[in-house]
Amino acid sequence: MASKLIDEYFREDHLPHIWCAGCGHGILMRDVAQAVHNLGLDKDRVVLVSGIGCSSRAAGYMDFNTMHTTHGRALAFATGVKMARPELEVICIMGDGDASAIGGNHLIHAARRNIGITAIIFNNDIYGMTGGQYSPTTPYGEKGTTAPYGNIDRPFDIVKVAEAAGATYTARGTAYDAVRTTKLIEEGIRHKGFSVIECASICPTYYGRKNKKGSAVDMYRWQKENSVSVEKAKGMTEEELKGKLIVGEISRSEFPELTEQYQKIIEKVQGK
Amino acid sequence: MKQMKLMQGNEACVEGAIAAGCRFYAGYPITPSAEIAEGCAVRMPQVGGKFIQMEDEIASCAAAIGASAAGVKSMTATSGPGFSLKQENLGYACLTEIPFVLVDVQRAGPSTGLPTSPSQGDVMQARWGTHGDHPAIALSPSTVEECYTLCIKCFNLAEKYRTPVIFLMDEIVGHLRENVEIPEEGEFEIVNRTVPASPAEAGPAYACKNGSLIPEMAPFGHGQRYNVTGLIHAADGFPTNSTEIADAQVKRLVAKIEENLDDILAWEETDLEDAEVCILCYGGTARSAQSAVEALRAEGIRAGIFRPITLWPFPGKRLEEISRKVKKVLVAEHNNGQILLEAERVIKNNCRIDFIGKVDGTVITPDEIVRKVKEA
Incomplete structure (x- = not known):
């Protein structure tokens, strides 16, 4: 199955990828391909937009219309693509720094508009490409090259931010649980409005090493042992959920999709 | 029948864009381009x-580029600080060769400066504002009619050369109202990017065919x-660290403009045939210069105007020729001397160069130009 996916959805000339051994991004990229495959989307109609960072390199490897843009701006470029050609399926792959620091404003406004874009965030809790600086999702107290004495910033919960800003579908998956994560991405793409799927990745090279998290295998084991499904989390206290990853579909709501609303304006103005 | 319409410069820019085929606009509110x-x-x-x-200037520039990548001609407009924020993705469009038009209705700076006052302080930023070596095309309108006609030209150049084009307006023309003769459809040229006939015939995305410097x-x-x-990329569109490819790519981006100057360059010469004084000016400043020339000629002083319409690339060769025939060139611009640097670069010692500039947010008046011309 995996090799079939590679044949169909990857640009083999541009593989192997540049990610470090053990990195979670490769698994998540595969999940995206699997989700597109499961939905039976026409590759010619899929536009994959990424920002800058480790995650953003996924765009170059995948056989769609791909746009590797500027740091944090993937959603802004994608907004132009989707507004101009609403019939295209627009997917953004971003990193945690990309989506929630430099691109945080674009994230909340894409959510607020409920534009039909699927935002997939490969969250490894660190700036990997630049060598391990702390990001807006680095847990409190953890270390990065720019937080040598421990991070004193409170981390963002990207899903909560997106939901509060108006995203009509939010979910969280992990690199460990590829089956579940694929389903969540699939649902996100199928969803008509703005969807956000936060995918917990791992960075054994920087985050893991700086914070003594062991090997990549240890870090995936941690994801496995600390993932709590949305259903199970409902019966747990805040204290019990501390440090856990709540996985599954987090929220879903209704609001008209932006490009459909705009089409109605065009029709009204043109008197159709 | 031709239609005459009283329009504001900013309005004419919108209509010109639509006439050019622009069907996507992303922006963020800012004075004096808000109209x-x-x-x-x-x-x-x-x-x-x-x-x-959009949520900000950066995003609106990005969205315009995204729309163009999806095949729709696009525009964004801004002023002052907004132009600084556009620079990031302007460079992205230069390197990825995605055409779009970026309008900058200049206002007085630096920083928030004098938000409602005229200026031409962004001339050098239009050339070098985004980091790295890159091509630049920037046009400057002097009349409301030119806000219309040159906006079409901006789109045509963007499409033809697959590059962002800056429409460098200023507050004077942006907020001016005057009669515009709206050309009829078919009276002006519309250029559209060359699209590969079919995916099978497309070849590598950034490969140039038949000696052209511009990929389909x-x-x-x-x-x-x-x-x-936005990484340096090979003809196939994928990133590379090859120093040879990097060198060739950046040089091609510059060459596609530099080797087509005959097609791109535009300027206007007024009363230069017998002139002893040449006033070099552009945009809103040229309007004062026109009145000044009329006043000077009434007094028997043979003055004329050289008005670059493309500020970038700069019509330096023609200015150099003119500078050999006149006694002096007076550079008049609403800044502290930006095109002046280009004038000095090309004129060298051919003739005397004088300068009149303003950074106080007021316009250079015809009288001030007249006095400067008369200075010994």
Whole structure:
């Protein structure tokens, strides 16, 4: 199955990828391909937009219309693509720094508009490409090259931010649980409005090493042992959920999709 | 029948864009370009186009580029600090060769400066504002009619050369109202990017065919599933660290402009045939210069005007020729001396160079130009 996916959805000339051994991004990229495959989307109609960072390199490897843009701006470029050609399926792959620091404003406004874009965030809790600086999702107290004495910033919960800003579908998956994560991405793409799927990745090279998290295998084991499904989390206290990853579909709501609303304006103005 | 219409410069820019085929506008509110966004909000859906007010200037530039990548001619407009914020993605469009038009209705700076006052302080930023070596095309209108006609030209140049084009307006022409003769459809040229006939015939996304310096461009959804990146890339569109490719790519981007100067350069000469004094000016400043020349000629002083319409690339060769025939060139601009640097570069010691500039947010008056010309 995996090799079939590679044949169909990857640009083999541009593989192997540049990610470090053990990195979670490769698994998540595969999940995206699997989700597109499961939905039976026409590759010619899929536009994959990424920002800058480790995650953003996924765009170059995948056989769609791909746009590797500027740091944090993937959603802004994608907004132009989707507004101009609403019939295209627009997917953004971003990193945690990309989506929630430099691109945080674009994230909340894409959510607020409920534009039909699927935002997939490969969250490894660190700036990997630049060598391990702390990001807006680095847990409190953890270390990065720019937080040598421990991070004193409170981390963002990207899903909560997106939901509060108006995203009509939010979910969280992990690199460990590829089956579940694929389903969540699939649902996100199928969803008509703005969807956000936060995918917990791992960075054994920087985050893991700086914070003594062991090997990549240890870090995936941690994801496995600390993932709590949305259903199970409902019966747990805040204290019990501390440090856990709540996985599954987090929220879903209704609001008209932006490009459909705009089409109605065009029709009204043109008197159709 | 030709239509005459009283229009504001910013309004004329909107109508020119629509006439050029622009069907996407993304912007963020800022003075003195806000009427362009307001105009597009009204007009775009009327012509089946799209308008979106983005969360910031950076995003609106990005959205315009995204729309163009999807095959729709696009524009964004801004002023002052907004122009600084556009620079990031302007460079992205230069390297990825995605055409769009970036309008900058200049206002007095630096920083927030004098938000409602005229200036021409962004001339050098239009050339060098985004980092790295890159091509630049910037046009400057002097009349409301030119806000219309040159906006069409901006789109044509962007499409033809696959590059962003800056429409460097200023507050004077942006907020001016005068009669515009609206050309009829078919009276002006419309250039569209060259799209590969089919995905099968497309070849590598950034390969130049038949000695051209400009690759064809397929819109997303066309079937040629290619990669766009702001990293230095090979002809196939994928990143490379090859020093040879990097060198060739950056040099081609510059060469596609520099080797087509005959097609791109535009300027206007007024009363220069017998002139002993040449006033070098552009945009709103040229309006004062026109009155000054009339006054000077009434006094028997043979003055004329050289008005670059393309500030970038700069019509330096023609200015150099003129500078050999006149006694002096007076550079008049609403800044502290930006095109002056270009004038000095090309004129060298051919003739005397004088300068009149303003950075106080007021306009250079015809009288001030007259006095400066008369200075011994």
